[in-house]
Amino acid sequence: MIRSFFNVEPDSHFPIQNLPxxxxxxxxxxxxxxxxxxxxxxxxxxxxxxxxxxxxxxxxxxxxxxxxxxxxxxxxxxxxxxxxxxxxxxxxxxxxxxxxxxxxxxxxxxxxxxxxxxxMPVDIGDYTDFYASKDHATNVGAMFRGRENALMPNWTHLPVGYHGRASSVVLSGTDIHRPQGQIKPPEAETPIFSPCRQLDFELEMGCFIGTGNQLGEPIPVGQAEEHVFGLVLVNDWSARDIQAWEYQPLGPFLAKNFATSISPWVVPLEALEPFRVQGPIQEPEPLAYLKEDKPGSFDIELEVYLKGKNMQKPERITRTNFQYLYWSMAQQIAHHTITGCNLNPGDLLASGTISGPEKETRGCLLELTWRGKDPVELENGEQRTWLEDGDELMMTGWCQGEGYRIGFGEVKGRILPVRTLNI
Structure with missing residues (x-):
């Protein structure tokens, strides 16, 4: 095994095999x-x-x-x-x-x-957020439409995504003010203006595009990874109650545009190659432009820790894995560009919330608490249904090799009170 000329601990995220x-x-x-x-x-x-x-x-x-x-x-x-x-x-x-x-x-x-x-490692020109975890999409759909109608008819045929707001992508450690906007409480007939009451995190990973493509020239799925420079951790903060009122018919808007946090170190795709694995079986079989001829996922362990203002230390609230994603990065890129859409160096493509099949592998509070019905119990006796002011979220991830780790460091963010608005 290749070693550096000075000592690097086996549990370090940054051995010579990584070099982010x-x-x-x-x-x-x-x-x-x-x-x-x-x-x-x-x-x-x-x-x-x-x-x-x-x-x-x-x-x-x-x-x-x-x-x-x-x-x-x-x-x-x-x-x-x-x-x-x-x-x-x-x-x-x-x-x-x-x-x-x-x-x-x-x-x-x-x-x-x-x-x-x-x-910030990259000057981000464009940001796209996908919805690539089948377990996450199924859970969310079941909450709102029931198990029998959990997935929309298009979900297993294409990587669903939307264009996000690049200007509010921020570096790990940036404090996040609680957003405010229109919400419609269940008991109200009309919306009210209010601070977000259902603030959530979303455990995601993002890939940065290196070389792009010319306008009008799609990227074939077999060549898509050649355009990926590297990966980062992503926390795509989410205002669930704002989104519930605004999302029809065009999807997320203010619920997602206030902040997306990323980790500072970009891990090269080449460093992840030893950890390549097959993702979930895709049924029905994807259309030809989305068919891959090799495993398209990676064995990346992911964890989320929460530290409230009254807590002495952070507490892990979920653990999941990148390989649970149904749609791969290559498929996301191939679909994104099939119309001829041009990607550019520095564009960020995020995976969407990464969840697994078990409760403890769900990647957001919406799922962990099942829309608030089953609060997360913390060691100090506190509960969390949604994020509270003063809460700090930390996400981390790594691939475990024999005697070394390929790590992503961490992405942190703390919730500050809403900024007052004089109306």
Whole structure:
């Protein structure tokens, strides 16, 4: 097993097998740059680039790592991503002396994560949110329409999705003010203006598009993953009561546009390859443009923790897995572009809530509490039906290898009270 020249603990999310990309600023400096996480450190790729280690690649002379976003590098394509990753992995390995034995270069290039501020990794141009978990869609449909009509007729034929709001995608650690808007309480004949009373999280994962496609040119499902730069954790906050009133006939609007949180480290698809698995059996068989000829999912463990303002420590409230998703990333991309819609470097495609077949694997409070009928019991005696002011949500995820983990870090967010509106 390849190892780095300095110790990385087996339960670290960032061994040499991972090497996720992120944008950061060292403490006391103003200029952002791009790095990869390795153990408790960040390898500053702008330093590596200046030292000439990428001179035999397509990024030579382009200063792609002296940037405030990954977009320029993402646009260079899969072959270049793989070349750069191989160079970084070699540079950090215990077999290569170039960085290991150069104390001066190490001091410049390796920065403790504790001494750096993480920034948004990508300049997100467009954001699409899918509804790709059959267990989630079935549960939600059963609550509102009954088990016999849980899934809409189109659900097993195509990846359902909608276009979200890219401007309100925020970095992990950003506080979220409780949204407000129109809601219609069951006892009311007409809607009222109110703070959201049914605030929820949604455990999702997102893929960032690297190279896009030209307008009018669909991406074949067999080539779709070549356009995926990497994955992040996503918490797509949801105002359930606002959505219940507004969603007909066009779907979510204000219920989803106030905030979507993502993790700072983008894990390359190449790092996930050893954990590729088959997703759920698809019946009926998808139409030809959605048929895959290889397993399209990954074994990624996912957890959600909640910490209320009166709690001493976070408590896990659900655990699920990425492989439960019915529609794969490749199928989502193929469907998204079948009309000729053009994707661009930096576009974010989120999976939708990821839920499994058991209660403890459900990916949101709507399901965990069955629309409020069965509250979550916490160790300190408190209950949660919906999120309360002061609650902090933390999501994390990883692939478990033999003696190492490919981790995604975490995505956090805390609920603040609603902003008052003078009317």
């Amino acid at each position: 990309y992120g944008v950061f600023k060292p403490e006391g400096e103003s200029m952002p740059r791009i790095g990869v996480a390795i153990g408790d450190y960040i390898l500053d790729l702008s330093v590596v680039e200046k030292a000439g280690f990428f001179n035999n690649t397509a990024v030579k002379g382009k200063k792609v790592f002296e940037q405030s976003s990954l977009n320029l590098f993402m646009g260079t394509g899969k072959e270049t991503w793989s070349e750069v990753r191989s160079i970084i992995q070699k540079l950090l390995s215990d077999k290569d002396p170039a960085l290991r034995d150069n104390a001066s270069l190490r001091r410049k290039a390796l920065i403790p994560q504790a001494d750096a501020e993480m920034l």
